[in-house]
Amino acid sequence: MTSNHSNNTTTNGDAAPLEVAIVGGGIVGVMTAVGLHRRGIKATIYERASTWTEVSAGFAFTEAARGWMNQLSPDLLEILGRISQKTDADSSNSYWDGYTPRTREDAEDESKALLFRTPNNKLCFWGCVRSQFLKEMAALLPENSAFFGKQLLTYDDNEENGKVVLHFEDGTSATADVVLGCDGVHSSTRKTMFGPDHPASRPGYTHNVTYRTMVPIDVGVAAMGEKTAQGGCMHCGPNACLLTYPVNSGKTLNIAIFAYDAKDFPNPNRMTVQADRSEIEEIFRDWCPHAADVWKYYPEKMTKWGIYDMTDNPPPTYAKGRVCIVGDAAHASTPFLGIGACTGVEDALVVNKVLESVHAQAKREGASADAVKEALQTYSRARLERGQWVPRNSGQIGRMYQWRDGRDPEGLKLKLARAAQTITSFDVLAPLAV
Numbered sequence: 001m002t003s004n005h006s007n008n009t010t011t012n013g014d015a016a017p018l019e020v021a022i023v024g025g026g027i028v029g030v031m032t033a034v035g036l037h038r039r040g041i042k043a044t045i046y047e048r049a050s051t052w053t054e055v056s057a058g059f060a061f062t063e064a065a066r067g068w069m070n071q072l073s074p075d076l077l078e079i080l081g082r083i084s085q086k087t088d089a090d091s092s093n094s095y096w097d098g099y100t101p102r103t104r105e106d107a108e109d110e111s112k113a114l115l116f117r118t119p120n121n122k123l124c125f126w127g128c129v130r131s132q133f134l135k136e137m138a139a140l141l142p143e144n145s146a147f148f149g150k151q152l153l154t155y156d157d158n159e160e161n162g163k164v165v166l167h168f169e170d171g172t173s174a175t176a177d178v179v180l181g182c183d184g185v186h187s188s189t190r191k192t193m194f195g196p197d198h199p200a201s202r203p204g205y206t207h208n209v210t211y212r213t214m215v216p217i218d219v220g221v222a223a224m225g226e227k228t229a230q231g232g233c234m235h236c237g238p239n240a241c242l243l244t245y246p247v248n249s250g251k252t253l254n255i256a257i258f259a260y261d262a263k264d265f266p267n268p269n270r271m272t273v274q275a276d277r278s279e280i281e282e283i284f285r286d287w288c289p290h291a292a293d294v295w296k297y298y299p300e301k302m303t304k305w306g307i308y309d310m311t312d313n314p315p316p317t318y319a320k321g322r323v324c325i326v327g328d329a330a331h332a333s334t335p336f337l338g339i340g341a342c343t344g345v346e347d348a349l350v351v352n353k354v355l356e357s358v359h360a361q362a363k364r365e366g367a368s369a370d371a372v373k374e375a376l377q378t379y380s381r382a383r384l385e386r387g388q389w390v391p392r393n394s395g396q397i398g399r400m401y402q403w404r405d406g407r408d409p410e411g412l413k414l415k416l417a418r419a420a421q422t423i424t425s426f427d428v429l430a431p432l433a434v
């Protein structure tokens with residue numbers, strides 16, 4: 001095998017260490033960087049926003065994802081453990097008919113409205129507030145490891161010129177031995193990797209929108225009922241579903257509405273638009289009283305997110321040359337399985353592992369482009385199938401939550417049980433052993 005050791009020594013003759021550029025300082029970019037720094041690898045984040053930016057909404061991590069997170073860096077798990085509301089194996093998620101019951105009593109009566117419960121078993125979600133988790137993770141990074149206002153336009157991976165060159169919208173550029181595109185569903189890294197006309201360069205609009213809010217837990221209990229506000233709970237019905245679960249160590253109830261919308265998203269280049277809460281009132285007009293009243297817990301003006309995914313045109317590979325895509329940039333999914341970020345944790349660990357060996361070699365001989373390319377191909381092979389399974393199955397489950405093909409609680413229960421088995425039994429590191 002030929003070996004290209006471009007830029008492989010420093011001015012005093014020492015082997016030059018591996019330099020990693022991470023495009024995007026979201027949840028996955030930051031946790032990937034934390035893992036790399038822990039392994040002694042220099043990683044620099046280039047984020048388009050002017051500071052760390054995440055929404056004040058809840059999300060949750062499975063027990064399996066927490067295990068991988070711990071391997072990435074125990075500090076990450078420590079943060080999550082400190083700020084999250086935990087479920088254990090004995091608890092369960094409940095799924096309710098949010099449409100048929102006509103009174104509050106009926107809507108809370110298990111014999112009339114409960115569709116089924118699923119045991120948490122090994123899923124055991126821990127829910128936290130996204131913005132808090134991101135900020136605390138970012139605080140683990142060394143100084144000067146993140147640059148803001150750096151929107152990647154394109155990159156140039158020409159080995160004859162030495163390192164990969166990143167070009168930003170503000171006219172500046174940066175170089176690195178490896179580039180990890182953690183720039184989310186509308187990834188510019190992915191677009192450069194495949195070219196603007198490739199189907200995988202554009203995510204698909206799923207015709208689902210989401211409205212998110214959080215309320216103090218006592219308000220949540222008054223709104224949703226004692227049973228439904230205390231654990232993970234999904235209200236299902238025609239063309240929409242309503243998810244609630246506690247976060248912030250149980251002090252806050254996270255509420256997320258997912259609604260099918262046949263129309264195109266108003267602005268296909270943006271993930272969010274302004275919305276009025278009357279839209280929510282309209283969506284749940286004929287539903288059970290809990291759902292019909294949920295609009296009252298939203299501000300009058302709010303943000304609505306359009307949900308895009310990679311189901312229809314998945315990338316054929318996650319790596320080309322010295323560049324790869326990680327997290328939502330590779331396999332953005334609808335949120336119905338609740339494991340988009342968990343899957344990003346898996347990616348982050350695998351990419352950390354493959355770069356760890358490249359780094360060990362770079363310390364001896366300087367960074368080798370061939371070693372980087374081989375490592376990223378290993379990453380891609382290890383992640384591709386999982387990255388396609390998640391969006392596909394999440395979309396199918398969303399259709400069932402929203403009764404898009406009719407009300408089918410038995411089918412939904414079975415599908416969820418099978419999905420939970422696949423999610424929890426997957427050994428993320430096994431593909432690296434072969």
Ligand SMILES: Cc1cc2nc3c(=O)[nH]c(=O)nc-3n(C[C@H](O)[C@H](O)[C@H](O)COP(=O)(O)OP(=O)(O)OC[C@H]3O[C@@H](n4cnc5c(N)ncnc54)[C@H](O)[C@@H]3O)c2cc1C
Binds near residue numbers: 060189305327
């Ligand atoms: C309503 C909802 C609920 C969810 N709940 C869960 C859950 O409970 N559990 C779970 O595991 N997952 C959940 N997910 C999925 C999860 O949110 C995503 O999988 C996760 O946030 C992806 O992280 P990321 O860092 O890959 O991408 P993002 O969070 O999209 O971050 C990308 C970053 O890159 C930056 N960026 C974009 N373009 C550029 C560019 N050109 N140059 C520089 N920077 C750029 C962005 O500003 C951003 O900071 C949910 C998703 C939704 C919508």
